[in-house]
Amino acid sequence: MATDSFIIKNGRIINNNSVVDMIGDVYVRKNEIISVGVPINTDCHDNGNVAVFDASQCLILSGLIDLHVHAYEYATPLGINIDKYCLARGVTTVVDAGSSGACTFPGLKKFIAERSETRLLCFLHIASHGLAAAGCSGFGAGGECDHLNQVDVNACTTTIAANQDAIVGVKVRLSADVADNGKHEEEVYRRALTAARKCNVPLMVHHTMSTIPVQDLAGRNGLSCPGNLDAGDVYTHTFHGYASSIIDPVSKTVLPAIHNAQKRGVIFDVGHGQGSFSWTAAEIGAKENFWPDTISTDMHSGNIHGPVYDLNLVMSRFLHLGMPLSKIISAVTSTPARVIGRTKTLGSLEVGREADITVLKIVDCDIILEDCQGQVRNIKKRFHPVAVWKSGRMFPIVNIDNCPNEKSRCNGVNEWDKLKVKDENKPSSL
Template identity: 55%
Template sequence: MSGFVLRNGHIIDPYTGMDGIGDIYVTADGKISGIEPEVDVKRGEKPEVDQHRQHRCASLDVTGCLVTPGLIDCHVHAYEYVTPLGINIDKTCLARGVATVVDAGSAGSSTVPGLLKFIGEASQTRLFCLLHIARHGLADAGCVTCDGGGECDSLSVVDVDACVKTIKANRDKIVGVKVRLARNVCDQGKNEAEVYRRALQASKECSVPLMVHHSISSIPLGEENGLGCPGDLQQGDIYTHCFHGHIDNIVDLDTGRVNPHVWDAKRRGVLFDVGHGQGSFAWHVAEQCASEGFWPDIISTDLHTGSQAGPAYDLVAVMSKMLHLGMPAAEVIRAVTNTPARAIGKDQEIGSLTPGRQADITVLKLEDISQDLEDSCGEMRTLKKAFKPVRMFVSGTEIPVAAGMDWPNLDSVKACKARTAVFRADEIARKK
């Protein structure tokens, strides 16, 4: 591999504050050696050119493109062939501009060695993981809307000591704890509160974030006395699926506005993550949140076997949805680079174009389109702009970019509408 320079791209790096036209130099050993912007954004002056970098470099023209740190998808399910939800991360993430993924609880303390060895070591995509509080993780579990039972139906497998011991032995790759709070995966709600307490305890003992899936749950958003979610989450914890459309979503049913407990959590530093998935993004919820200036801190896909062919598709599709809602492009980039890197404690390694780091770089075009795109309820909105990955580098090695799926996938739309009708009827019946 020889060194190269990406020329004339619009570089956006929220970590350094770079937002302007410039060149990125990459060494033969796959590290960023320097950036030469037209204007140094921090000093407001043109920097001196480092002459040695101008020689013996292949020149790649990326005029008209956005050049960002390698994208990070902070919520996927990567344990292919072992869990029902597992996907091939090189084919579905890396080939679509994502350099790093965080597996969100596919494995627990008993099953994570296989995830790290047979997926992490075998993939070009960088893999970190959140350890499920249940020892077996999602080995026999699908979406929470399934009727087949769940990973926390028995408290005997919700093992704080095993979780803590495993995290402490693998801090380089295990970056947090994951729990799903939903009736269907916690013995119809009977175990939910205790499962939540144990997950909170494990994350606290290890000083790592807790990511919580919270929908179709018996636990409220917050209470004066008693457990709440995100009411009991702390700074740095992650509330995923923040725009889901189930009846217990973050928009208050009575006021039609974002619930005060949710605003309180955001103010104290709880991170809100899109976690789109198969059933966890509703246009009407996201639009209300956007109207109040409630933006996600992290944009992720919850990509798995049930969402990769729609309604999530890939990370750039979810990013495009947030852009459609009015989230500024630079903040969209922050939510898939610096913020997730910081959330998992890896912001000194990934999520930035800082010289000296591995050259994980995504090159995007922001295209004008007019295309409908579905949410998890089967509702459509017409997008006018979309991100498209055009070049991808991991540690300086170029990765071929694959064409994304055409959307909307009408089969996905039909399935989303059918699922939504069933669960809305069930939720209404529960509330009576």
């Protein structure tokens, strides 16, 4: 669409901020949303020089937001090309989850954010070097918090204060193997909490196989996760099945501490990743009507060809689980916008705003879709990206051509025995 004006017609507009769910049109002129919902006669606008996109049988949404990706391509082993794997799949804004720390953030900003079409914001890692080395990124032993001299609260808070346009919060990983076999976890957690509170920004916590308990326990110096999190903080990797799961492996129910934290406003984020989504855990949550507040991918170099693939397929998993459509849409638009403090500019189709718009279609399918440990479910419907505009400019959609990926599923099976929450029978690795 080469003209300055375009109309997206006849689609189902779902706009949760203003409680809109209707068939209608969205009219854009020179990157600004002019009207939402009202049917438009193209001959009466811009002297008829207006492009038309027919969105019949489709959803018209505010540009999708992925709250958890790893975007520091080339500088970290996890980094991906966000224009290729996010914008080309309908995601207009991504939030990097701790790939950079205070010492490495300038490179993320200059070489990735400023050179990408996709809007990039970030959670700053409490470790000054972020996830700069392979051992610090899940591909080997050792971690970013093995040495406390790298966990500098002052460096973190100073960097955030100087870059409020780009940094939306603090990130910490609570896993024993990234903090000298757990020796430093408590202190790292305290420092991350301190940095976030000093800057009045949310803390995103990765909590898997950790020495920090889920439930409040005596003798742990008052530390638990999500017990120490405040309203607006983010608990990511919600549905993993390893130790530190939100699921009690004996009763097969969501732990009371989790329900209580969500009630007080802690944000539970999917953060699917390479190891952090279990069909079993998510199904237990669904039975209790425990749904994620935000749906994100944790997309990185190790999962773009499965088991994640893209944000649409992560959303499709929750459609399969029975999560209401309105909640799914909120979880990739208005809620992540609120988490990152961008509700005035992102997450909702509003007159006068910059035109970030995604068109999706829910299509019938018959896919055997894996989780992170090779457990599969038969998906009958999925979200399919149809069109995307970022800042009023249309970008091409590139659809997935390698899903399902049997190699990805078989690789996941190798981790199945480590799970605490899992299906009764081990999936085949053949």
